[in-house]
Amino acid sequence: MKKDNNVIQAVQDALKLDGDPENIKEYYAGWADQYDQELENAYPGPEIIVKVLMESIETVSANGDRFESGPATFLPHSAQIMDAGCGTGMVGGFLAHRGYKYIDGTDLSSEMVEQAQKLNIYRELWGNIDLTQPPADDWQQKYDIVTCCGVFTLGHVPPETLHQLFSITKPNGIVVTSVRTSYFDSQPYERVSSEAVANHQVKLVAQQMNAPYTRDSNAHYFTYQVTPS
């Protein structure tokens, strides 16, 4: 059979996970030390999500909303960022390149977090954190910016996980997600997202549809701004 060079087998196998945290942990424990090498030149998602974030910050700032919660909210020298499902730290790398200093990260997989630790760009990192569960009380409304790349994908987390991301974000803060197209087409992400907008929990600041993601798939990127209650 002809080999399809566009397909990265490890990415395809990850899509077959069933959302069970123990299976996800086991899978990424076995991939962590090869992840960056295998995805080099094949996974533009982290770079794109940071680009989308930067454009969204410009949009939000142009609307004046940034100043409601302090003039420096989204600036590199002060923004408090959570990279949720940080993996080996690819998103953190692009944020640090833009000058961001206060980047925390969590992931279910301690082995992925160990790789991220080696980059020396995260302020704090936590493994064994399940994004589908309610966050600790002291994380509520803690972050100016929350990024979540590569996690809204088949076999990983349900769309309702969006609510956990919103809850750790400060009023007027920003949440940016990547959503693999096959996930968007088969899971109720759009419904959960629209309900949060309709309930005035968040504003949808930007959406970039069908943008590059992995070598074998596009993703949609969504930026939300959390509405002050």
Ligand SMILES: C[S@@+](CC[C@H](N)C(=O)[O-])C[C@H]1O[C@@H](n2cnc3c(N)ncnc32)[C@H](O)[C@@H]1O
């Ligand atoms: C494709 S990787 C993306 C990692 C990183 N954000 C990136 O873009 O390279 C998916 C990550 O989601 C994490 N993950 C999956 N389910 C999770 C959950 N329920 N809670 C926290 N992290 C989870 C995995 O451990 C893995 O590190």
